Amino acid sequence: MDLFDPKLPFFKGNLHCHTTVSDGKLNPDEVVALYRDLGYDFLALTDHRRLSEPTHLEGCMLLLSGMEMDFTLPGEVLHLIGVGMDERLERYDLSGGPQRCINLYRRCGGRAIVAHPAWSLNTVDTLTALRNVTAAEIYNSVSTYPWNGDRADSSNVLDAAAAHGALYRFVASDDSHRYQGEAGRSFTMIQAEELSQESLFAALDSGRFYASQGPRFEQISVEKDRIDILCSPVETIIFYSNLIWTPNRCQVGHDLVFASYDLTRNRGERHVRIQLIDARGRSAWSNPIVLHPSSL
Numbered sequence: 001m002d003l004f005d006p007k008l009p010f011f012k013g014n015l016h017c018h019t020t021v022s023d024g025k026l027n028p029d030e031v032v033a034l035y036r037d038l039g040y041d042f043l044a045l046t047d048h049r050r051l052s053e054p055t056h057l058e059g060c061m062l063l064l065s066g067m068e069m070d071f072t073l074p075g076e077v078l079h080l081i082g083v084g085m086d087e088r089l090e091r092y093d094l095s096g097g098p099q100r101c102i103n104l105y106r107r108c109g110g111r112a113i114v115a116h117p118a119w120s121l122n123t124v125d126t127l128t129a130l131r132n133v134t135a136a137e138i139y140n141s142v143s144t145y146p147w148n149g150d151r152a153d154s155s156n157v158l159d160a161a162a163a164h165g166a167l168y169r170f171v172a173s174d175d176s177h178r179y180q181g182e183a184g185r186s187f188t189m190i191q192a193e194e195l196s197q198e199s200l201f202a203a204l205d206s207g208r209f210y211a212s213q214g215p216r217f218e219q220i221s222v223e224k225d226r227i228d229i230l231c232s233p234v235e236t237i238i239f240y241s242n243l244i245w246t247p248n249r250c251q252v253g254h255d256l257v258f259a260s261y262d263l264t265r266n267r268g269e270r271h272v273r274i275q276l277i278d279a280r281g282r283s284a285w286s287n288p289i290v291l292h293p294s295s296l
Contacts, residue, residue: 001221001222001223002219002220002221003207003208003219003220003221003222003289004191004208004217004218004219004220005191005208006219008191008192008193008208009191009192010189010190010191011041011042011189011190011191011192011195011200012039012040012041012042012187012188012189013040013041013042013043013044013062013187013188013190013200014035014040014042014043014044014173014174014176014183014186014187014188015044015046015064015066015081015083015113015171015173015188016044016046016066016068016081016113016115016137016140016173016174016175017031017035017043017044017045017046017173017174017175017176017183018045018046018047018048018068018175018176018177019031019045019047021045021047021050021052022047022048022049022050023047023048023177024047024176024177024178024179025177025178025179026179028045028052031043031045031176031179032045032058032061032063034179034183035061035183035184036059036060036061038183038184040061040187041060041061041062041195042061042062042063042064042190042195042200043061043062043063043064044063044064044065044066044081044083044084045063045066046066046067046068046081046082046083047066047067047068048067048068048069048070049067049068049069049070049094050067051065051066051067051085051087051089051090052065052066052067053065054086054087055084055197057195062195062196062197062200064083064084064197064200065083065084065085065086065110066081066082066083066084066085067081067082067085067089068080068081068082068115069082069094069095069101071097071098071101073126075121075123076120076121076122076123076126077120077121078098078114078120078122078126079114079115079116079120080098080101080102080105080112080113080114080115081112081113081114081115081173082101082105082110082111082112082113083110083111083113084109084110084111084197084201085105085108085109085110086108086109086110088107088108088109089104089105089108089110092104092108098130099129099130099131102130102131102132102133103132106132111134111135111201111204112132112133112134113133113134113135113136113137113171113173114127114130114133114135114136114137114168115137115140115173115175116137116140116143116151116152116154116175117136117137117154117157117158118140118143118151118152118153118154118156118157119140119143119148119151119152119154122157123157124157124160124161124164124166127157127158127161127166127168128161128164128165128166130166133168134169134204134205135168135169135170135171135204136154136158136168136169136170136171137154137170137171137172137173137175138153138154138155138158138170138171138172138211138285139152139153139154139172139173139186139211139213139283139285140152140154140172140173140174140175140186141172141173141174141175141176141182141183141185141186142174142175142176142177142178142182143175146180147177147178147180147182155240155275155285158170159240162242162271162273162288163242167271167288167290168288169204169207169209169287169288170210170211170273170285170286170287171188171209171211172186172187172188172211172212172213172285173186173187173188174186174187185213186211186212186213187211187212187213188209188210188211188212189209189210189211189212189216189217190203190204190208190209191203191208191209192208207287209287210284210285210286210287211284211285212282212283212284212285213282213283213284214278214280214282214284215231215232215234215276215277215278215282215283215284216231216232216284217229217230217231217274217276217284217286218230218231218232218257220274220286220289222289223263224263225262225263225264226260226261226262226263226264227239227260227261227263227272227274227289228258228259228260228261229258229259229260229261229274229276230257230258231256231257231258231259231276231284232257232276232278233255233256233257233278233279234255234256234257234276234277234278234279235252235253235254235255235256235277235278235279236250236251236252236256236275236276236277237250237251237256237259237274237275237276237277238250238251238274238275238277239251239259239261239272239273239274240272240273240274240275241266241269241270241271241272241273242268242269242270242271243266243268243269246265246266246269247265247266248261248262248265249261261274263291269291270290270291271288271289271290271291272288272289272291273285273286273287273288273289274286
């Protein structure tokens, strides 16, 4: 089974950034122009506690409505990105707790994303308790030096959550604030029929997307006994799962464009995700692939 449709295009976008409406250093028009110049197809302006303009096309770029809500929990914070909500959201008090916020995002036509779980010190208990979340940020560009301590990569806590039953799909976002080099470092590639909110959301809901800093997944094929990967040239391809160790998990070489992972050797694997790493150290991350018992 191929996970991507070779007849459909991929669209590149950023689902998390800030402007002068909250704590960003550029105004909305400047942020849109910057990402347009970087070749992005869609963008969500997600200022803190302020819903941006309704979803609309601005030239060849789709601007999704968006906002970021934050909740302080014992020993951690939880930041929730919402994208695609309509003006009904402004009728509601979103401060009544994280799950209520997620539910209201969905009620108003949007989708919820858990922002920077490693930066937020999110726990497995917190992540496994949430429902109706579309994705989590496996990488957040601004959550590392020189802007933050090095908590940009959330794969460890997301792997732990997956091992306990919460399989989040992955996006990568810039969370741009200062616009001092963080913008354009990471992005989400969505395979959709067209550049519209309806089409992008259908792709998000079905899992036809991946997170990246540069490398490309061309195809992921899941067979009963193996997973095959076609990709842009990379140096390392890693297959992660709920098991602590498996043989042939890391495949290393020069300009790798193909890898195959044997599913028959590792009894007890429930899911697998793939990371690509290119010669510049940039990564791409697939969504977790659920393995049916019949394939083990």
